[in-house]
Amino acid sequence: MSPFLQVSGLTRRFGGLVAVNDLSFSVAKGEIVGLLGPNGSGKTTVLNMISGHLPPSDGQIALADTRLSGLGPHKIARQGVARTFQLVRALPSLSVTENVIVALAFGRKRLWGEAARLEALKRLEQVGLAHRAGQQAGDLTYIDQKRMELARALAADPQLLLLDEWLAGLNPTELQTGIELIRGLKSSGITILMVEHVMEAIRALCGRCVIMNAGIKIADAPTAEALSDPAVVTAYLGEQHA
Amino acid sequence: MTPRFLLEISAFIAVIAALALLPLFASPYGITLMIGMLGYVALAIGWALFSGPTRYVSLATVAFFGIGAYTCAVFSEVLAYPLLLLVAGLIGLGVALVVGLATLRLAGVYFVIFTFGLAELIRQLVTWYEVNITGTLGRYIFLPVTPEGIYWQLLALTAAAFAMSWAISRSRLGLALKVIGEDEVVASHSGIDIARVKLGLFALSAVIMTLVGAIQAPRWTYVEPSIAFNPTVSFLTLIMALLGGANRLMGPILGAVPLFLLFEWLSANFPNHYSIILGLIFITIVFVLPNGVLDFIEKGWARRLPVAKPAEVHK
Ligand SMILES: Nc1ncnc2c1ncn2[C@@H]1O[C@H](COP(=O)(O)OP(=O)(O)O)[C@@H](O)[C@H]1O
Ligand SMILES: [Mg+2]
Numbered sequence: 001m002s003p004f005l006q007v008s009g010l011t012r013r014f015g016g017l018v019a020v021n022d023l024s025f026s027v028a029k030g031e032i033v034g035l036l037g038p039n040g041s042g043k044t045t046v047l048n049m050i051s052g053h054l055p056p057s058d059g060q061i062a063l064a065d066t067r068l069s070g071l072g073p074h075k076i077a078r079q080g081v082a083r084t085f086q087l088v089r090a091l092p093s094l095s096v097t098e099n100v101i102v103a104l105a106f107g108r109k110r111l112w113g114e115a116a117r118l119e120a121l122k123r124l125e126q127v128g129l130a131h132r133a134g135q136q137a138g139d140l141t142y143i144d145q146k147r148m149e150l151a152r153a154l155a156a157d158p159q160l161l162l163l164d165e166w167l168a169g170l171n172p173t174e175l176q177t178g179i180e181l182i183r184g185l186k187s188s189g190i191t192i193l194m195v196e197h198v199m200e201a202i203r204a205l206c207g208r209c210v211i212m213n214a215g216i217k218i219a220d221a222p223t224a225e226a227l228s229d230p231a232v233v234t235a236y237l238g239e240q241h242a
Numbered sequence: 243m244t245p246r247f248l249l250e251i252s253a254f255i256a257v258i259a260a261l262a263l264l265p266l267f268a269s270p271y272g273i274t275l276m277i278g279m280l281g282y283v284a285l286a287i288g289w290a291l292f293s294g295p296t297r298y299v300s301l302a303t304v305a306f307f308g309i310g311a312y313t314c315a316v317f318s319e320v321l322a323y324p325l326l327l328l329v330a331g332l333i334g335l336g337v338a339l340v341v342g343l344a345t346l347r348l349a350g351v352y353f354v355i356f357t358f359g360l361a362e363l364i365r366q367l368v369t370w371y372e373v374n375i376t377g378t379l380g381r382y383i384f385l386p387v388t389p390e391g392i393y394w395q396l397l398a399l400t401a402a403a404f405a406m407s408w409a410i411s412r413s414r415l416g417l418a419l420k421v422i423g424e425d426e427v428v429a430s431h432s433g434i435d436i437a438r439v440k441l442g443l444f445a446l447s448a449v450i451m452t453l454v455g456a457i458q459a460p461r462w463t464y465v466e467p468s469i470a471f472n473p474t475v476s477f478l479t480l481i482m483a484l485l486g487g488a489n490r491l492m493g494p495i496l497g498a499v500p501l502f503l504l505f506e507w508l509s510a511n512f513p514n515h516y517s518i519i520l521g522l523i524f525i526t527i528v529f530v531l532p533n534g535v536l537d538f539i540e541k542g543w544a545r546r547l548p549v550a551k552p553a554e555v556h557k
Contacts, residue, residue, distance in 0.1 A: 073430035091424045106433035
């Protein structure tokens with residue numbers, strides 16, 4: 001399969017710190033790939049560069065035939081890239097429905113008025129939040145805000161969805177629902193790159209994992225193989241356990 | 243069209259019509275007062291249009307107001323009257339686009355300082371030009387416009403500015419502005435071109451301010467840079483919009499009308515302490531009513547009627 005998302009030589013420096021160092025990987029259309037690594041290894045920074053939140057210091061990102069690196073976030077969004085944030089970004093003074101309408105009004109669908117409201121409700125239903133549609137987003141619990149953020153990302157009708165620890169903090173029941181939800185997305189053809197720590201979810205959802213440590217890629221293989229890689233075990237558990 | 247919408251439109255038209263008939267009854271002093279008041283209402287609406295949702299505190303109001311007044315003074319002998327306003331509007335637009343492109347990346351206090359500096363810079367440039375090139379500091383404006391004519395023009399401008407901010411608040415652009423005010427990262431990741439939206443609004447707001455200056459200029463008959471670019475205009479506009487609440491449709495009007503009357507009274511009765519009192523009022527508003535009176539009243543209401551609010555908010 002030809003790659004859909006292609007990342008090559010991607011590098012990001014913060015002053016003297018190289019947060020992402022010459023990273024290359026690709027994701028095929030319709031694939032769910034896990035982006036793993038210990039805290040501080042540069043995963044969020046990679047998502048930030050793909051979504052345009054941060055410009056890369058070096059390297060390239062391409063989606064299908066379009067070069068994303070160098071574009072601003074609003075242009076990347078219009079190319080069909082949507083994301084959730086590790087620390088939820090709700091629009092607290094807007095209603096839950098309005099939060100979702102934002103993605104419909106300015107995304108690729110450009111829906112407005114009644115059509116946008118109905119579509120927003122559908123998305124909220126999809127993430128199990130329809131009963132909160134009229135509330136102010138700021139009044140939602142943290143978990144519900146995460147749901148709302150996913151509904152907003154889905155409303156953008158993305159080709160590539162970036163999830164940054166979206167399943168973190170869910171209780172076991174919610175986790176199962178969450179996993180089923182993401183699995184359901186795969187069948188609708190969305191390509192997903194997900195940063196995640198919950199092993200159960202990674203095993204259940206990701207066919208393949210890219211694993212980073214200190215900004216460098218240390219593994220890129222089918223999930224079971226990647227997780228048992230000696231370099232990965234060392235990175236997660238520290239030298240003394242290897 | 244809902245009945246409520248029709249009611250609002252009818253009320254709006256009725257108010258404008260009543261205001262349009264006012265010069266037929268008012269004394270000359272009354273008309274002068276109304277011209278000053280409408281000028282500030284229009285300035286405050288224009289200011290709030292951009293600064294309300296984006297939370298960029300601009301002190302460039304008088305830069306554009308002055309550009310309007312000066313354009314009127316400079317071209318009053320060569321251009322026919324309606325054309326004069328068009329030219330003033332276009333110059334204001336041009337300056338706003340250039341300034342906006344250069345400054346809308348600045349955030350917070352840097353933007354405040356820059357806009358204040360901009361007004362001073364333009365004043366100095368005009369002064370330098372007048373002294374060194376034209377050879378005179380002041381200019382006379384003789385235009386065949388009556389006070390009533392000025393009043394009606396300002397009323398039309400104010401009504402148009404109000405209608406525009408109403409239309410924007412209900413449009414996609416209005417939602418974009420709300421999102422930008424709340425979280426720029428979410429805005430850009432949702433596909434909103436933040437730079438373009440801000441630039442567009444800044445330019446629209448600047449054109450309104452420029453037109454206020456251009457329409458009011460003939461009232462002065464004599465202008466010089468220190469009159470046309472008086473920084474007090476920027477501060478007054480800001481306080482008025484903040485007092486009423488810059489994020490609400492009626493806010494700028496409810497702030498501008500009482501404060502304008504208060505300042506008129508103060509400058510007539512306490513000409514020597516005017517600036518100090520102005521400063522005190524400014525500080526009081528910022529500390530006591532940071533979100534404006536309307537917000538304050540609503541919150542007070544909600545506290546007294548804790549049950550009623552959630553039901554009302556639910557649109
Ligand atoms: N905006 C930033 N400015 C400076 N340093 C940053 C910034 N964002 C991330 N970093 C640093 O880059 C490294 C990688 O961070 P991050 O990508 O958030 O890691 P992860 O998501 O894998 O936990 C960390 O050392 C972090 O402190
Ligand atoms: Mg992270």
